[in-house]
Each structure stands twice: as C-alpha cells, then as structure tokens.
Amino acid sequence: MAAENLARPSLSDAVTDRVLALIREQGLRPGQRLPSARALAERFSVATPTIREALRRLQATGAVELRHGSGVYVSDTLNRVLLPNPNLSVLPGERLLHLLDARLLIEPYLAERAAQVCDAEQATTLAALLDGAAGNLTGDDSRLHEANMGFHAAVGAVAGNTVLNEVLESLLAVHGHEQREILALFDDRARDHHEHREIMTAIVERRADDAAGKMRAHLADVRSVIARRLAAER
Template identity: 35%
Template sequence: MLNEPATRRHYRQVADQIMAFVADQGLAPGERLPSERDMAEQFSLSRPSLREALIALEVEGHVEIRMGSGIYLSHQAPGESRPIEGGAPFEILQARCIIESAVAEEAARHVSAKLIEGLDRNLTEMAAALHDTPSAIRLDGAFHIAIAQGIGNSVLTHLMAASYEQRLSPFFERFSVHFEGPRTWRLALAEHGAIRDAIAEGDPSAAREAMRHHLTESQRRFSENFTPDPN
C-alpha cells in the first residue's frame, strides 16, 4: 500500500545490528570492533552492505574508522547523535548505472558539436583537478549532467541533477574521504574519456556500455577494503 510506512533502509537495519552486537559484547569506547571480514561472516552480509552501515555509524559518531588500522567504538556520549537519512550510496550508484547507461545511449543518437565541446572542456578541467576532490566531484557531476542536457530533454536533465545532489550528502561525503583521491579520479577521468569518445562517434551501444562500465567501476572502488583483514 502506498500509504504504509516506508521500510527501514537496509543500511539502517545493519547499523542497528552492529550496535546491538556492541551492547551484547559490552564493548567500551575506544575498543576495536571485529574486522570487516569477520563481521560480514558473522552477520551474513556482503561487504558493500556492511560498509554502508559502518560509514553511516561513523557519520553519526558511533564509530571511528581508521584506514589501515581498524574500526573503533567512539567516545561519543549516548544521545549526542541523530540518525542520518537519505539514500544508500551503493543503491544510488546502482540506480544511476541503470538510468545513465540509457541516457548515454540516447546522447549518442543526438550528438552535436556543442555537446562534444562541452565534454572536452570538462575533461580538461577535471584533468587539472585530480588532487582537488571537491573540484573533481563538481566536475564529475557537470560531466554527467551535460550528457543529459545534450539530449534536449529537461526532465532528464533535472533527474540527473537531483540524482547527483545526493553525491553531496554527509553519507556520500564520508565515502569520498575514505576512498577518493588522485588515483580514483584518474581512473574516472579515463572512463569519462571513453564515454565521450563513444558519444562523439555516434555509437549508442558503445556509449551505453562505457557508462555502465564507469558506474560499475565506481561502485567497485567504493568497495575496496579500508581495514586490514586478519591472515
């Protein structure tokens, strides 16, 4: 039924499960939680599902993720945080992959000199911003929105812009802190170049697959380990 309360987001359910485990184990502030691999196995979760829950808890101040060290219970007093809201990053990226693959395909059917000039300008600016993540994020969004604009459909353009706004949420921003930098932006830039080339060649199939590859790889990069697993 449309008027029934929305189901709690999966990452929220997992986050609650983790905090219930913390309480059951009597873990004190500053103590280390089990490794990602151990928690994934114990709770029967995929790494992406666990990752979203852990980063949600970090944004809320319940845990501290120390890259290359582990996940630690924070010293935050009870009641100091408020649960975050909004879409889960992996869910957003999956939705974008489905929608934007079709958008890139259609853009290749409506290719114009103006669109390619705009994409080329964007690629040049992004190449100069690989060490500046806020600028890279802005230019990344501009690239994807420009492709939708090239079709000439205002609904699609607004949809792309609204989708990309979620990229600026505190939840997504924390993923950026952990996983984005010059290396990942260099990979994204190369993938953008492949999308640009397929659109410029007027090849709908290649444009669709280039966009699908790019957004699938974006999900994979956010799935890389941020803590060591025991041998």
C-alpha cells in the same frame, strides 16, 4: 464547515499563483528581475507581508531567487519537475547503493541517447568539462568533484530528456557528500578520468551502444568501491 475551510486556498496561496502567472504572462526568463515586493503588493492589492510570504514560498520551491539588496529574480529551476532535498542528511550505505543502482539504470540510456543527438557545440562542452577535470587530477578535490559531476550532468543534458536529466541531477545533488568520499577512496583518478574520456569519445563519435556500455562499466566500478567499503565496515 471546518473541512471546507481547510480546503479553501489562502490569500498567500492565491498570490503565489498570481506571481507565477505574472512570470509566465510577461515571458520572464531565468535571471530576469521581478517587480519589487511593494510594486507587486500594489499590483495585486494586498499587503507587502503577504507578497513576501508568497515570494518565500516560491524561493523554497525553486521558482524565484531572493538576492539581498538586489531584488527578486526568476530562478533557472522554475520549470523543473523534480528538485533535490537540501535538508537530507548523509545517506545510509544501503540506500546509497540503491541510488547508484538507479544511476546505473538511467545514465547508460542517457549516454546512448546523447550519442545519437550530440552536436559539435555540445561535444565542445563535454570536452571542456573533462579538460577542467584533467587540470585538477592532482589538485583540489572539490573542483575535481564538480568537474566530474558536471560531466555526468552534461551527458544527461545532451540526451535531451528533461525529466530524466532532472532525476539524474537530483540524484547527484543528494549524494554529493558520498560522491566526494568515492573520489577519495577510488584512489585512481587517472583511471576514472580515462573512463570519462572514453564515454565522451563514444558520444562524440556517435557510437551509441558503446557509449551506453562504457557508462555502465564506469558506474559499476563506482558501485563496487562503495560495496567494498561497506563490506569492510561490517
């Protein structure tokens, strides 16, 4: 009997599912507002605290966003397959190298695919991101980091494989701290930016093999910086 009770969904579980069903049935899009907690409680015939617990669960999984004093909104991560872990501490060096190895496996393919499908609007987006990076080559490390990582994520988005793009975005988020260290250690921002420009040009000009090769060479450079740093610290 105890095992059956453990397996039985709780009221909060059921309400969580019903809120998700409501979002989909009404076709709510990211950024659109849900009814208030009180209105949802009345709709589902449950107490307001039960609704609030369900909404907190949905916020934790990236389905909704709770904005203090404003309401509950559909999150743009509602349909993600993967979510980065915001509680992960700084990664040990060897694991960081494994993450970069994973990027080496994923990103050259995404660059190749992006070169096969990139349209004029997407090309403009990639160029704008690199223009933003160019404006911070001698300035704010934080803004340069965001522009550089935004470029890599945008290449994944252009490629059109939503699952692989989510994997890439999660990897970038997980080791954002270490990526900022790389920016400081690489010590050649112009070269880094030049490599990004070459990748973008290959994508825009539909040179798929070249795009993959240039992305692979660029990430190998990044990995070598980390490997040298780890070796120096041993």
